[in-house]
Amino acid sequence: MITDVNPFVYSRPLAPDDIIDRDEETHRLLAAAVGGHYVRLYAPRKYGKTSLLGRVLRDGERQEGMIPVLVDLYGVLSIADVAIRFERAYARQLKGRTRARIEEFLQSTGLGLSLGALGIGARLQLEPRADPLPALHTLLDLPLRLEEGGSFRALIVLDEFQDITKVKDMDALLRSHIQFQGEVASFVFAGSEPGLMRELFEDRERPLYGQAVPMRLERLGDADIAAYVAERFRSTGRSAGEAVNPLLAAAQGHPQRTMLLAHRLWELVPPGATATLSHWASAHAGALGELQPEFDANWRRLSTNEQKALRAVVAGDGSPYRRPVLEQLDAPKSSIRAALSQLLARALVEQRGEEYVLVDPLFAEWVRGLRGTGDATS
Ligand SMILES: Nc1ncnc2c1ncn2[C@@H]1O[C@H](COP(=O)(O)OP(=O)(O)OP(=O)(O)O)[C@@H](O)[C@H]1O
Numbered sequence: 001m002i003t004d005v006n007p008f009v010y011s012r013p014l015a016p017d018d019i020i021d022r023d024e025e026t027h028r029l030l031a032a033a034v035g036g037h038y039v040r041l042y043a044p045r046k047y048g049k050t051s052l053l054g055r056v057l058r059d060g061e062r063q064e065g066m067i068p069v070l071v072d073l074y075g076v077l078s079i080a081d082v083a084i085r086f087e088r089a090y091a092r093q094l095k096g097r098t099r100a101r102i103e104e105f106l107q108s109t110g111l112g113l114s115l116g117a118l119g120i121g122a123r124l125q126l127e128p129r130a131d132p133l134p135a136l137h138t139l140l141d142l143p144l145r146l147e148e149g150g151s152f153r154a155l156i157v158l159d160e161f162q163d164i165t166k167v168k169d170m171d172a173l174l175r176s177h178i179q180f181q182g183e184v185a186s187f188v189f190a191g192s193e194p195g196l197m198r199e200l201f202e203d204r205e206r207p208l209y210g211q212a213v214p215m216r217l218e219r220l221g222d223a224d225i226a227a228y229v230a231e232r233f234r235s236t237g238r239s240a241g242e243a244v245n246p247l248l249a250a251a252q253g254h255p256q257r258t259m260l261l262a263h264r265l266w267e268l269v270p271p272g273a274t275a276t277l278s279h280w281a282s283a284h285a286g287a288l289g290e291l292q293p294e295f296d297a298n299w300r301r302l303s304t305n306e307q308k309a310l311r312a313v314v315a316g317d318g319s320p321y322r323r324p325v326l327e328q329l330d331a332p333k334s335s336i337r338a339a340l341s342q343l344l345a346r347a348l349v350e351q352r353g354e355e356y357v358l359v360d361p362l363f364a365e366w367v368r369g370l371r372g373t374g375d376a377t378s
Pocket residue numbers: 009010011012013014018019020021022043044045046047048049050051052192255256257259260
């Protein structure tokens with residue numbers, strides 16, 4: 001049996017007890033939920049939204065007696081998709097008497113809804129022409145039914161919320177239900193595309209305008225990361241040694257990149273040994289190698305002006321509008337500005353005060369390296 005297991009997970013949401021810090025964020029989200037306030041949580045990809053929400057749902061259930069429901073809306077394209085996601089979320093998460101009561105109710109609607117293995121998805125497969133809308137209405141009203149059982153508040157997290165923009169009028173439909181649920185349910189809308197999230201909640205013409213308090217998830221603090229990395233090396237019979245500082249510098253507080261680098265470093269350090277700078281150099285190079293295809297694909301998806309804007313941010317050390325930088329890239333300031341606003345809306349770039357930075361510090365290194373390889377404009 002393998003017992004010497006790498007303690008750094010970078011490819012899936014973390015279990016609540018494995019996450020670094022986020023105490024304050026957990027507390028704020030819980031306080032809002034208990035108070036019946038809706039929150040929209042925004043962060044770039046891989047900043048730990050789902051991991052944090054998992055912890056909030058766990059604590060909400062344990063400490064506040066709330067009924068936790070996590071609905072993942074990643075990739076939904078239709079009303080049917082949304083209905084299936086909501087139904088499966090309840091199917092996974094309702095327990096005990098509440099579950100039995102809700103199941104009985106769902107069966108009684110005759111809409112094909114069920115918390116069992118064969119729910120609305122199966123019905124829609126057998127009868128592709130069936131209208132999924134009544135089923136979705138029923139599911140969106142479930143918080144009112146949950147409450148009938150014993151007045152627990154439901155905590156409903158809609159993850160990857162920006163994807164509802166792919167389903168016509170979904171925000172209006174959602175609003176028509178949740179606006180009557182303030183007493184029985186609290187909602188968290190989590191998303192990674194700041195442009196789309198803003199459009200959904202900050203455009204006066206949109207149904208969800210002003211419906212949720214914004215909250216941004218930030219990078220992790222170096223001190224928190226250092227303590228975590230050192231402790232996990234120690235508890236697995238190793239020492240992180242002098243590799244910790246270069247790791248912090250390379251990861252820049254980016255949660256997933258931090259864990260990826262720590263994972264790679266740990267792999268190279270034998271049991272009982274201490275990490276050296278040479279271990280670090282190999283781990284770092286290995287991580288960049290692993291990411292090469294991803295970076296290449298991301299790069300090719302960008303317009304030429306966006307590519308130039310990224311190069312300008314990197315070459316200008318955060319100040320993309322410096323004249324020598326613009327001249328070298330043969331790019332007028334106006335086109336860089338327009339491209340940057342696109343990149344900000346998609347959270348590839350973020351602003352820190354006056355400066356711009358690439359969200360992903362390893363992608364920034366890769367972009368910097370393009371200069372030497374000469375295929376920057378390919
Ligand atoms: N608080 C944290 N402490 C340690 N690692 C973290 C933390 N948050 C995120 N991570 C790292 O980032 C990875 C991705 O986390 P998670 O899936 O929660 O992010 P996400 O923002 O939901 O990502 P996505 O945009 O893909 O939905 C985790 O596997 C973990 O390595």
